Amino acid sequence: MAGFFGFFDYTKPGPGVPENEPPKSKFIVFFEVLARKFWKLCWLNILYFLVSLPILILLYFIIGNYIAPIIQSATKGAGNVKDIQSLQGFLMTAFGLTLLSGFMVFGIGPTTAGFTYIVRNFAREEHAWVTSDFFEHTKKNLKEGIISFITDLLVLWIFSVAIRFYSVQSLKYPSVGxxxxxxxxxxxxxxxxxxxxxxxMVTYNLKVRHIYKNAFIFTILKLPHTIGMFLLLATVWLLPFLLLFVTRFIPVLLLYPLIWVSIIGLAQNFYTNYIFGIYLNPQKENKEQLESQENTELSSDKDDDSHSKDSV
Incomplete structure (x- = not known):
């Protein structure tokens, strides 16, 4: 006898989904997927962090050259030497881990491609093997990921130098501002x-220049939506950092290597799946709309038949 007096019988079919139930909003589906895939997202976040550790250490030393002088000047006169060193260490840890998590969201090459493939599938409510698919799609996008990462480093370096130069020049010549x-x-x-x-990168077979071109077009085409999504992701990204300064509980920063980047990635891919579905997969969208219309028509026909049978 399956189960125990009919209880705990997992071989029985569930109640299923009602025919006329309206589709759930993306907001609700996001939290359902987050709850259902929580532990897989945790493992993905940890795996992404560990595999990316060499790149993150390199970035930490690069970032340190910019952050350290700012922190040292800001903490002058904050107390005795021991207190100042303790405060500087605390701020370097807080800013460093926060910025490194931001790079993980922003993109750090092939490992970001492997990470993105998993969260993209979860956002589509499709299956993905976290460990094997992560490494497989990291290898598949190795060249594109390396080119993108080098491009990002060059762009950030060039813009940081140019902005600092024109900031100094604007003090003498305000029009240069x-x-x-x-x-x-x-x-x-x-x-x-x-x-x-x-x-x-992980969805379409495109060259890097075409990826950047299309990304620019989408950014401008959907500028209000993109700005809104960017600000939402940035706010979520900064929450543990802000919580640290409220609670002074430094372990809260462990959210970044444990789960926080995966949550941000999942939200990002819910949005991009929707945008790509409209502009890059119109046939798929039209097919889904037609299927929903056909289901609605079939259900209405069934209702008409039931009414006619009742009247006989």
Missing amino acids: IIKYFLVFTLFIYFMMHIYIYPM
Whole structure:
């Protein structure tokens, strides 16, 4: 006898989905997927962090050259030498881990491609093997990921040098400030393009220049939506960092290597799946719409038949 007096019988079919039930909103589906895939997302986040550790260490030393002087000047006169060193270590840890997690979201090459493939499938409610698919699609996108990462480093370096140069020049020549603000706006557009770059890399067989071109087109075409999504992702990204300064509980930063990057990636790919479905997969969208219309018509026909039978 299956189960125990009819209880705990997992061989019985479930109640299923009602025919006329309206589709759930993406917001609700996101939290359902997050709850259902929580532990897989945790493992994906940890795997992504560990495999990317050599790149993250390199980035930490690069970032340190920019952060350390700022922290040292900001903490002057904060107390005795021991207190200042303790505060500087705390701030370097907090800023360093937060910025490194931001790079993981922004993109750090082939490992980001492997990570994105998994969260893209989860956002589509499709199956993915976390470990094997991560390494498989890291290898598949090795060349594109390396080119994208090198491009990002060059762009960030060039823009940081140019913005600092024109910031100094604007003190002497205020009209030069226009160039500085234009560069900041351009860099902001470049940041927002990364919402689309890696999802497009793992979804379509495109060259890197075409990926960047399409990402720029999507950013401009859907600018209000892209800005909104970018600000939402940035807010979620900064929450553990802000929580640290409220609670002074430094282990809260462990959210970044444990789960937080996966949550952000899942939200990002829910959005990009929707955008790609409209503009790059129109046949799929039309097919789904036709299927939903046919289901509605069939259900209405069934209702008409039932009414006619009742009246006989």
